[in-house]
Amino acid sequence: MRTSPRGRPIDLSRYVNASTDEIGAAFHPLYRGAIERLPAGAQTLRGLPFLLAERDAARRWLLVREPIRIELPSADAVSHVVIAHFCDAWRAADGTRPAGLPVGWVVGTGQPLGRYVLERRDGAEQAHDVRRRFEVNEGIVGWGQGAFAALSHRADEPLDWRGPHPAQGFGRYAGAGHAGPLTTLPGTWFADQTGVVDSVPSPDDDALYWLFAMEVEGGPVELEAIRLEPPAAVEPGGGLVVAAITLYAGSASPLRYEPRRTVRVSAGVDPAVSVDLGVVIRRRRASVPVDEGSWSGGDVAGWGESAGPPDAGTGSAVVDVDVAMAPDALLEVSGSTFDARRLAESGSAASENGRVTIESLPPPSERLAVAIRDAATGERLAARIRFVSADGRYLPPLGHRDEVNPGLGEDAGGDLLLGASTYAYVDGDLAVDLPPGPVFVEVVRGFEYRPHRGVVDRGGSPGELTVALERVLDTSAAGWVTADSHVHLLSPSTALLQAAAEGVNVVHLLATQWGDHFFGVTDLRTGTLADREGRHMVCVGTENRQNMLGHLALVGARRPVLPMASGGPPEGRIGGSVDELMADWADRCHESGGMAIAAHFPLPYSEVAADIVRDRIDAVEVQCFAPGLDNPTILEWYRYLNCGYRLPIVGGTDRMSAEVPVGAVRTYARLADGDALSFDTWAAAVRAGRTFATSGPIVELAVDGHEPGDVLELPSSGGRLPVRVRVRAAQPVITGVELVVNGAVVASVRPPAAAAEVLLEETVAVGSSSWIAARSLSDRVIQSAFATSMAAHTSPVYVEVTDRPLFAAADADAILTIIDGTRTWIETLATIRDGAERERQIAHLREAQRLLLARREDRLATSARHPRHARKGTQP
Numbered sequence: 001m002r003t004s005p006r007g008r009p010i011d012l013s014r015y016v017n018a019s020t021d022e023i024g025a026a027f028h029p030l031y032r033g034a035i036e037r038l039p040a041g042a043q044t045l046r047g048l049p050f051l052l053a054e055r056d057a058a059r060r061w062l063l064v065r066e067p068i069r070i071e072l073p074s075a076d077a078v079s080h081v082v083i084a085h086f087c088d089a090w091r092a093a094d095g096t097r098p099a100g101l102p103v104g105w106v107v108g109t110g111q112p113l114g115r116y117v118l119e120r121r122d123g124a125e126q127a128h129d130v131r132r133r134f135e136v137n138e139g140i141v142g143w144g145q146g147a148f149a150a151l152s153h154r155a156d157e158p159l160d161w162r163g164p165h166p167a168q169g170f171g172r173y174a175g176a177g178h179a180g181p182l183t184t185l186p187g188t189w190f191a192d193q194t195g196v197v198d199s200v201p202s203p204d205d206d207a208l209y210w211l212f213a214m215e216v217e218g219g220p221v222e223l224e225a226i227r228l229e230p231p232a233a234v235e236p237g238g239g240l241v242v243a244a245i246t247l248y249a250g251s252a253s254p255l256r257y258e259p260r261r262t263v264r265v266s267a268g269v270d271p272a273v274s275v276d277l278g279v280v281i282r283r284r285r286a287s288v289p290v291d292e293g294s295w296s297g298g299d300v301a302g303w304g305e306s307a308g309p310p311d312a313g314t315g316s317a318v319v320d321v322d323v324a325m326a327p328d329a330l331l332e333v334s335g336s337t338f339d340a341r342r343l344a345e346s347g348s349a350a351s352e353n354g355r356v357t358i359e360s361l362p363p364p365s366e367r368l369a370v371a372i373r374d375a376a377t378g379e380r381l382a383a384r385i386r387f388v389s390a391d392g393r394y395l396p397p398l399g400h401r402d403e404v405n406p407g408l409g410e411d412a413g414g415d416l417l418l419g420a421s422t423y424a425y426v427d428g429d430l431a432v433d434l435p436p437g438p439v440f441v442e443v444v445r446g447f448e449y450r451p452h453r454g455v456v457d458r459g460g461s462p463g464e465l466t467v468a469l470e471r472v473l474d475t476s477a478a479g480w481v482t483a484d485s486h487v488h489l490l491s492p493s494t495a496l497l498q499a500a501a502e503g504v505n506v507v508h509l510l511a512t513q514w515g516d517h518f519f520g521v522t523d524l525r526t527g528t529l530a531d532r533e534g535r536h537m538v539c540v541g542t543e544n545r546q547n548m549l550g551h552l553a554l555v556g557a558r559r560p561v562l563p564m565a566s567g568g569p570p571e572g573r574i575g576g577s578v579d580e581l582m583a584d585w586a587d588r589c590h591e592s593g594g595m596a597i598a599a600h601f602p603l604p605y606s607e608v609a610a611d612i613v614r615d616r617i618d619a620v621e622v623q624c625f626a627p628g629l630d631n632p633t634i635l636e637w638y639r640y641l642n643c644g645y646r647l648p649i650v651g652g653t654d655r656m657s658a659e660v661p662v663g664a665v666r667t668y669a670r671l672a673d674g675d676a677l678s679f680d681t682w683a684a685a686v687r688a689g690r691t692f693a694t695s696g697p698i699v700e701l702a703v704d705g706h707e708p709g710d711v712l713e714l715p716s717s718g719g720r721l722p723v724r725v726r727v728r729a730a731q732p733v734i735t736g737v738e739l740v741v742n743g744a745v746v747a748s749v750r751p752p753a754a755a756a757e758v759l760l761e762e763t764v765a766v767g768s769s770s771w772i773a774a775r776s777l778s779d780r781v782i783q784s785a786f787a788t789s790m791a792a793h794t795s796p797v798y799v800e801v802t803d804r805p806l807f808a809a810a811d812a813d814a815i816l817t818i819i820d821g822t823r824t825w826i827e828t829l830a831t832i833r834d835g836a837e838r839e840r841q842i843a844h845l846r847e848a849q850r851l852l853l854a855r856r857e858d859r860l861a862t863s864a865r866h867p868r869h870a871r872k873g874t875q876p
Contacts, residue, residue: 001044001047001155001274001276002044002047002274002275002276002330002332003044003047003048003049003276004047004048004049004248004254004276004277004328004329004330005276005330006248006249006250006254006277006328007047007048007049007082007246007247007248007254008049008075008246008247008248008249009042009049009050009051009244009245009246009247010051010070010072010073010244010245010246010247011051012051012053012062012070012242012244012245013053013057015062015068015070016053016057016059016060016061016062017059017061017062017063017068018059018060018061018062018063018241019058019059019060019061020032020035020036020060020061022061022063023035023061023063023239023241026063026088026239027088027089027139027239028088028089028091028103028237030089030103030140030205031088031089031139031140031207033205034139034140034205034206034207035061035139035207036055037206037207038052038206038207038208038209038243039052039153039209040052040053040054040055040060041053041054041055043244045084045153045155045209045211046151046153046155046211046254046255046277047254047275047276047277047278047326047329048082048211048246048248048254048277049246050084050243050244050245050246051244052084052243052244053243061241061242061243062228062241062242062243063239063240063241064113064114064228064229064230064239064240064241064242065230065234065239066230067227067228067229067230068227068228069225069226069227069228070225070226070227070228070245071224071225072223072224072225072226072247074222075222075247076220076222076249077219077220077221077222077249078216078219078220078221078222078223078247078248078249079215079216079219079220079248079249079250079251080213080214080215080216080219080247080248080250080253080254081116081118081213081214081216081223081226081245081246081247081248082211082212082213082214082245082246082247082248082254082255083116083211083212083214083242083244083245084153084209084210084211084242084243084244084245084246085130085136085209085210085212085240085241085242085243086136086137086138086139086207086208086209086210086241086243087113087132087136087137087138087139087238087239087240087241088138088139088237088238088239088240089103089138089139089140089237090106090107090108090111090132090138090237091235091236091237092236093235093236094236095236095237100177100178102174102175102178102182103138103140103205104138104140104141104142104145104178104181104182104201104205105142105145105178105181105182106132106133106137106138106141106142106145108132108133108237109131109132109133109134110131110132110133110134111131111132111235111238112129112130112131112231113130113131113132113136113231113238113239113240114129114130114228114229114230114231114240115127115128115129115130115228115229115231116128116130116135116214116226116227116228116229117226117227117229118214118216118223118225118226119223119224119225119226119227120216120221120222120223120224121221121222121223121224122221122222126216126217128214130212130240133145133147133148134147134148134149134150135147135149135150135212135214136150136210136212136240137150137152137208137210139207139208139209139241140202140205140206140207140208141181141200141201141208142180142181142182142200142201143180143181143182143198143200143201144180144181145181145200146200147210149212150210150211150212151210151211151255152200152208152209152210152211153208153209153210153211154199154200154208155279156196156197156279157196157197157199157279158195158196158197158279158280158281158282159191159192159194159195159196159197160192160282161189161192161193161195161403161405161407161410163189163192165188165189165192166188167188168186168187168188169186169187169203170186170203171183171184171185171186171187171203172184172201172203181201182201184201184202184203189407189410193405193410193411195281195282209243209244211255213248213253213254213255213256215253220249220250223247226245228242250326250327250328251327251328251341252326252327252328253326254277254326254328255326256326257277257278257279257324257325257326258324258325258326258327258340258344259324259363260281260322260323260324260363261322261323261324261325261360261361261363262320262321262322262323262360262361262363262393263320263321263323263331263343263358263359263360263361264286264318264319264320264321264358264359264361264391265318265319265320265321265333265356265357265358266317266318266356266357266358267317267333267334267336267355267356267357268317268334268355269317270319271319271333271334271356272332272333272334273319273321273323273331273332273333274331274332275323275325275329275330275331275332275340276329276330277325277326277328277329277330277340278323278324278325278326278329278331278340279323279324280321280322280323281322281323281324282321282322282403283319283320283321283322284319284320284403285318285319285320286318286319286320286392287320287388287391287392287393287394288392288420289390289391289392290388290389290390290391290392290440292438292440292455295440295453295455296453296454296455298453299731299732299754300731300732300733300754300780300790301442301444301451301453301731302384302442302444302451302731303418303444303780303781303782303783303790304418304419304420304421304782304783304784305418305419305420305421305783306419306420306781306783320361320393325340326340327340327341327344328340328341331343331358333351333356333358334355334356335356336351336352336353336355336356338358343358343360344360347359347360348360361389361391361393361435362389362435362436362437363435364389364395364432364433364434364435365433365434365435365436366433366434366435366436366463367431367432367433367434367463368431368432368433368434368456368463368464368465369429369430369431369463369464369465370385370397370429370430370431370432370464370465370466370467371428371429371464371465371466371467372385372426372428372429372430372443372445372466372467372469373428373466373467373468373469374468374469374471375468375469375470375471376470376471380427380428380429381428381445381449381469382425382426382427382428382445382497382500382501383425383426383428383443383444383445383469383501384416384423384424384425384426384443384444384445384501384502384661385397385423385424385426385430385441385442385443385444386421386422386423386424386441386442387432387434387439387440387441387456388439388440388441388442389434389435389437389439389440390437390438390439390440394422395432395433395434395435395439396415396422396424396432397424397426397430397431397432398430398431398432398433399414400413400414400415400424401413401415402422403422404416404417404422404658405658406657406658406659406785407657408656408657409488409489409519409656409657410657410658411657411658412489412490412491412494412658413494413658414426414494414497414498415658416658416659416661417658417659418659418661418782418783418784419783420783421442421783423442423444425494425497425498425501426501427497427500427501434456437457438455438456438457439455439456439457440453440454440455440456441453441454441455441456441465441467443467443469445469445501445502445503446482446501446502446503446504446663447473447503447663447666447694447696447697447698447729447730448471448472448473448474448475448503448698448730449469449470449471449472449503449730450469450470450471450472450730450731451730451731452467452468452469454467472730473698473728473729473730475668475698478670479670479671479672479673479675480668480669480670480671481505481506481668481669481670481671481677481682481685482503482504482505482506482663482666482667482668482669483504483505483506483507483508483650483651483666483667483669483682484499484504484506484507484508484651484652484653484655484662484663484665484666484667485508485553485555485597485599485619485621485650485651485652485667486508486510486543486553486597486599486600486621486623486652486653486654486655487507487508487509487510487652487653487654487655487662488509488510488512488519488520488543488654488655488656489519489520489655489656489657490509490655490662491523492509492523492526492529492538492540493529495507495509495538495662496529496530496531496536496537496538498661498662499536499537499538499662499663500531500535500536502661502662502663503663504536504662504663504666505535505536505537505677505682506536506537506538506539506677506679506682507536507537507538507539507662507663508538508539508541508553508555508556508652509523509538509539509540509541510540510541510542510543510553510554510555511523511524511540511541511542511543511560511564512542512543512544512545512564512565512571513545513563513564513565513571513572514570514571515569515570515571515572515573515574516573518564520540521560523540524540524542524560526538526540527539527540528540528679534676534677535677537677537679539555539556539679541553541554541555541556541557541560541594542554542557542560542561542562542564543564543599544561544563544564544565544566544580544582544585545564545565545566545571546565546566546567546571546572546578546580546582546604546607547567547568547569547570547571547572547604548567548604548606548607548822548825548830549566549567549578549581549582549604549606549607549608549822550582550598550599550604550605550606550607550608550611551598551599551600551603551604552582552585552586552589552596552597552598552599553596553597553598553599553621553652554585554586554589554594554595554596554597555594555595555597555679555683556593556594556595556679556680556683557588557589557592557593557594558592558593558594559592561585561588561589561592561594563579563580566578566579566580566581567579567830567831568831575831576831577831577832577833578826578830578831578832578841579832579833579837581607581841581844582596582607582608582611582616583607583610583611583614583616583844586611586616586617587616590616593680594683595618595619595683595686595687596611596616596617596618597617597618597619597620597621597650597652598611598612598617598619598620598621599621599652599654600621600623600633600652600654601620601621601622601633601636601637602620602632602633602636602637603632605632605636605818606818606821606822606825607822607845609815609818609819609822609848610819610822610844610845610848610849611848612640612645612647613645613815613819613848613851613852614844614847614848614851617647618648618683618686618687619647619648619649619650619686619687619691620633620637620640620647620648620649620650621633621649621650621651621652622634622637622649622650622651622652622665622693622793623651623652623653623654623665623786623788624665624695624786624787624788624789625665625695625778625788625789625790625791625792625793626789626791627777627778627779627781627789627791628777629738629775629777629789629791629793634793637649638743638811639808639811639814639815640811640815641742641743641771641796642742642743642771642806642807642808642811643806643807643808643811643812643815643852643855644769644805644806644807644855644859646689646796646798648686648687648688648689648690648691648708648709648795649667649691649692649693649793649794649795650667650669650686650691650693651665651666651667651693651694651695652665652666652667653665653666653784653786654786657785659784659785660784660785660786661782661784664695664782664784664786664788665693665694665695665786665788666693666694666695667686667691667692667693668691668692668693668694668698669682669685669686669690669691670685670690670691670707671684671685672684672685672688688709689708689709689710689795689796689798690707690708690709690795691708691709691794691795692708692792692793692794692795693792693793694776694791694792694793695778695782695788695789695790695791695792696729696730696731696733696778696780696782696790696791696792697727697728697729697733697734697776697778697790697791697792698727698728698729698792699725699726699727699774699775699776699792699793699794700724700725700726700727700728701723701724701725701772701773701774701794701797702723702724702725703721703722703723703764703772703797703799704721704722704723706797707797708773708794708795708796708797709795709797709798710797710798711797711798711799711800712797712798712799712800713800713802714766714799714800714801714802715801715802716801716802716803716804716866718765718766718767718768718801718804719765719766720763720764720765720766721763721764721766721772721799722761722762722763723739723747723760723761723762723763723764723772724759724760724761725737725739725759725760725761725774726757726758726759726760727757727758727759727760727774727776727792728756728757729756729757729790730756731756732753732754732755732756733754733756733778733780733790734751734754734755734756734757734758734776734777734778735750735751735754735755735777735778735779735780736748736749736750736751736758736776736777736778737749737758737759737760737774737775737776737777738760738774738775738776738777739760739762739764739772739773739774740772740773740774740775741764741766741770741771741772742770742771742806742808743808746762746764747760747762747764748760754778754779754780758776760774766799766801767801767804768801768804768805768806768863769798769799769800769801769804769805769806770798770799770801770806771796771797771798771799771806772796772797772798772799773793773794773795773796773797774793774794775791775792775793775794776791776792776793777789777791778790778791803862803865803866804863804866805858805859805862805863806859807855807856807859807860807863809856809860812852812855812856815852816849816852816853819845819848819849819852820849822845823842823845823846823849826838826841826842826845827842
């Protein structure tokens with residue numbers, strides 16, 4: 001910490017009158033060891049210089065038990081006399097404290113303990129009474145027991161949520177009735193999320209100096225002396241100790257800081273920033289100023305701007321620094337010094353050589369009430385919102401963080417970080433503090449509302465703003481509902497808010513195990529949580545996981561499927577045995593009325609192959625899309641479709657951090673006519689294959705009037721089928737639409753520029769059994785931790801041609817290889833409790849192999865008996 005040049009410490013060595021042992025004998029016994037540990041020698045406390053006695057000095061303390069006159073050196077005028085002192089713990093007249101009143105609870109508030117008198121060189125005097133918990137405080141205090149007119153010598157210290165996080169230390173658990181201010185709880189990274197060190201109370205009963213700045217009336221003036229006077233009678237526990245005195249010359253109290261502000265510093269790479277009378281709270285890479293033209297003219301909004309990983313400004317030439325300073329503070333930047341008062345007045349400054357510049361950014365000081373409404377109906381809408389100042393700073397609504405922690409499972413509230421863009425989830429009404437001047441606002445609500453981007457420039461107008469969001473797509477009238485099949489680490493109520501804000505009807509909130517850690521298990525009894533209108537609901541289920549065999553999202557089961565992990569880490573505990581197959585979990589889930597979804601298919605890719613063959617899997621989940629739709633999910637899914645397995649696709653985010661928005665990849669499922677939204681009606685739609693998975697576009701596929709999930713039957717001669725694909729989006733994100741038959745693209749449309757609507761119409765010649773699906777491509781990206789192209793893919797329409805079965809031998813061989821590898825692992829490396837259990841698991845895999853081989857034999861034999869007609873344009 002820098003030391004203020006405005007402070008002049010006084011040497012009290014000729015006045016000290018008590019040793020540590022004497023203070024220990026006179027004060028409460030708990031003080032003996034505590035005061036020994038107090039800072040000694042020359043120290044800077046809260047930016048001010050003090051001369052404390054050396055630790056080994058024979059006499060270290062000035063105990064005010066008789067009047068003491070301290071002569072002050074002739075020097076410049078003084079505005080404040082700053083005294084470092086503390087007092088004994090209160091005791092009753094008989095010298096005791098009640099058993100239920102331990103040291104640390106400050107009582108006797110306002111008790112006079114002495115008087116400080118300033119003698120001016122002009123002959124005038126100024127006196128100030130010193131009272132318990134006002135000008136001075138007890139040396140050992142508990143939480144919530146701060147002084148009213150003094151500060152402890154331990155200044156607030158900022159903590160960085162990025163770490164490093166120390167190993168968890170021991171806490172202290174106080175006795176009955178003492179817990180409030182005296183308990184100290186152990187912690188690791190959680191404390192860092194608060195952004196401040198909480199050092200009171202101390203688990204070791206450390207003592208504190210209390211700094212009292214006595215203002216000189218009419219100052220600055222020259223002082224002759226300061227007198228320390230005890231009360232007429234010193235009561236038990238009334239001891240007052242002065243440790244150091246410093247004279248200060250300034251325009252305001254050095255202990256009272258102005259509100260926190262942000263300064264933008266440019267001083268070459270990684271400028272060093274420090275302050276004397278204040279604290280440097282945080283530094284980070286400077287925000288990029290907003291270009292109003294780009295803000296209002298961009299074609300895609302709401303899904304994040306590309307950015308590297310967050311840092312603390314290291315290596316940046318320009319940094320934003322949050323500081324809290326006294327009016328007379330000096331801010332030093334890479335060797336150049338700036339006066340806080342002048343900076344506040346002018347707003348900016350530069351060093352003499354021009355290499356360092358500093359700008360004081362306007363603080364958010366004007367409150368704005370915001371209402372988000374549906375443009376057509378006036379209905380209040382939950383949404384995702386962000387405000388950005390002209391200089392690029394994110395301005396959070398009240399109750400939200402301005403710097404979101406993207407760590408796995410560490411920030412589970414109502415905030416979101418997408419690349420360089422930070423958002424807050426709100427229920428439709430909020431308040432936010434804004435700086436003067438233009439502020440940019442963005443409001444997002446899922447894929448069917450057009451994101452709103454605007455500029456707020458109040459200019460004396462009332463502090464209210466209504467944002468009307470326009471719904472440009474409405475699939476609900478046709479019975480479509482949306483779902484995120486895979487969400488973690490939110491409370492059900494927070495998940496419900498985020499679902500509403502993102503336009504997701506169903507969120508599957510999954511409890512799971514991670515080694516020795518379980519999360520979400522206590523929410524399992526919640527079952528289903530819905531809003532009052534029944535439009536959004538959270539269904540609590542489990543993700544059951546084995547690192548080799550696979551992961552299952554088990555949704556809608558009436559009873560939890562436990563245990564949630566099998567085998568060793570990272571899912572299970574080290575040394576754990578493989579007691580459960582995915583098939584076992586799927587069976588129990590089905591028995592309990594639920595669905596088994598292959599989570600983030602196909603990874604891990606092992607037993608899931610056998611379970612699809614053995615009809616244990618209800619759907620496969622896509623977690624993200626590649627721009628070319630050639631990522632493993634799509635390619636491996638096609639293998640099973642090409643072998644005749646009717647397997648719908650669903651979308652789920654696997655949301656585990658504040659960098660993943662609920663519903664960034666979601667399922668659209670069309671309910672049966674007349675069905676109201678419930679888990680059962682949603683599950684029925686998925687099982688029927690009436691789905692598409694999307695990160696933005698709405699895809700409508702009709703094959704000869706049939707929708708995804710339907711089965712068309714054609715004679716052995718095949719036929720020609722008209723196909724219509726219509727893709728729409730709330731923003732121009734569509735860069736291509738493709739029609740896929742048996743994994744091959746047979747028709748496509750590429751608009752000249754990214755579009756909000758594209759139509760593809762084609763007639764497909766079908767000569768043998770096939771599956772037909774549509775997909776939408778995009779080079780636009782949702783900038784989440786699991787970044788995804790804003791693409792989409794439908795489940796197939798199935799075409800059955802008599803005596804012309806669909807079967808791709810090469811794909812079947814690839815599936816068989818995965819099943820064989822799974823069996824090899826079970827046989828050779830898996831930790832399994834006994835031979836009988838190992839054989840049971842192997843038998844499951846052998847049966848899958850047998851079934852797939854039998855399917856191959858049957859379908860290839862049928863094809864051999866009925867050779868396909870060789871017709872130009874016929875699809876296999």
